Amino acid sequence: MEQVIGYRSYQEYKQELDTELKKTAEGFVRIGYLLKVARDTSILAESQYDNVVDFARAEYGLDKTQVSRFMNINDKFSEGGYAPELKAEYQGFGYAKLSIMLLLPEDVNNVLTPVYSKAEIQQIKDEVDEEKKTTDIEVMLEEKDSVQQSFNTNLENAVYQLGKDAPEVYKRLWESAVKNG
Numbered sequence: 001m002e003q004v005i006g007y008r009s010y011q012e013y014k015q016e017l018d019t020e021l022k023k024t025a026e027g028f029v030r031i032g033y034l035l036k037v038a039r040d041t042s043i044l045a046e047s048q049y050d051n052v053v054d055f056a057r058a059e060y061g062l063d064k065t066q067v068s069r070f071m072n073i074n075d076k077f078s079e080g081g082y083a084p085e086l087k088a089e090y091q092g093f094g095y096a097k098l099s100i101m102l103l104l105p106e107d108v109n110n111v112l113t114p115v116y117s118k119a120e121i122q123q124i125k126d127e128v129d130e131e132k133k134t135t136d137i138e139v140m141l142e143e144k145d146s147v148q149q150s151f152n153t154n155l156e157n158a159v160y161q162l163g164k165d166a167p168e169v170y171k172r173l174w175e176s177a178v179k180n181g
Helices: 010-040 052-060 064-077 095-101 118-132 136-142 154-165 167-179
Strands: none
Touching: 010 052, 010 064, 010 095, 052 064, 064 095, 095 118, 154 167
């Protein structure tokens, strides 16, 4: 049976764990960088592989999606978008959280911290996705002024809003309606 390493204090233990987690987090940014180097240079010319995806699949069991995700994480979260180092503001997140954050707008990512759990970041992403589904007509209907408050149907609200936003179109629509009864 292996012997458990003894630590003199919680601080010593935590420092060692923090160091390992940081190395792991920076490792996947570095992997993305190295895959990009294989994609963007002639380094694979000496090998039997035609491209970085074939190389990563054969040598490391990575599929096309994983290769893409590593490279995209490097694009978005590394120093300058093409470096083996993670930007300081993204240290401590880990691969799973950064994978979700790839799909979030930069202004949302700027307020996230490593304290957020993966589940919390996923929930934020789900909310952002739901907000994106909001149609222009729904936005118009949400922004009712005092006149729109008196309308009973969504059609009345939409036609009124059309008159405000695109009076030329509204005028042609009105003229067509009068002409055609």
